[in-house]
Amino acid sequence: MTTMYAALLRGINVGGSRKVPMADLRTLMTGLDYGDVRTYLQSGQAVFSSAHGDEESLAAELAQAIEKQFGFDVDVIVRDHAYLKTVAEACPFPAAELEGKQLHVTYFSAPVGPERYAELDQPAYLPEEFRLGDRALYLYAPDGLGRSKLAEMLSRPRLNKGIVATTRNWNTVVKLVEMTES
Known part of the structure; x- marks a missing residue:
């Protein structure tokens, strides 16, 4: 079953350092076989669908790919739609x-x-x-x-x-x- 998630990246694109262009992030996430990839603002939000993994494994996979692609460590939290809706x-x-x-x-x-x-x-x-x-x-x-x-x-x-x-x-x-x- 495919689930929709949000990835929350901590501390990117702030003050001119740790730059992660959103177009590049979308390309990276698509390369990880995530579907329906979209970003919101420049401050580190992306949504995507995935049929594999859980929140923690998806966050670890994305963080590892970001480090490999951009050369610095980024903390990532991934949460599914149900959780985000419940929090709101x-x-x-x-x-x-x-x-x-x-x-x-x-x-x-x-x-x-x-x-x-x-x-x-x-x-x-x-x-x-x-x-x-x-x-x-x-x-x-x-x-x-x-x-x-x-x-x-x-x-x-x-x-x-x-x-x-x-x-x-x-x-x-x-x-x-x-x-x-x-």
């Missing part, structure tokens, strides 16, 4: 009432429990807030990610030790759900 539907914040730049989802490579953030003084960051979901963290940042002190704290390496984490704004979250629909 489970949003604990009023997404319909917010601008896309105010709401973000950080996708994790593995489950993350609340103990990871137990020492974080959440009230000190209000009105910014976060909530954990299934291998995801929802972040409400009313002034946007670039001005968010909470986002800065949440991205610290000690809080993300042992996992891959990559963040997308709400507009991208919704678009990936749409693009992975069969």
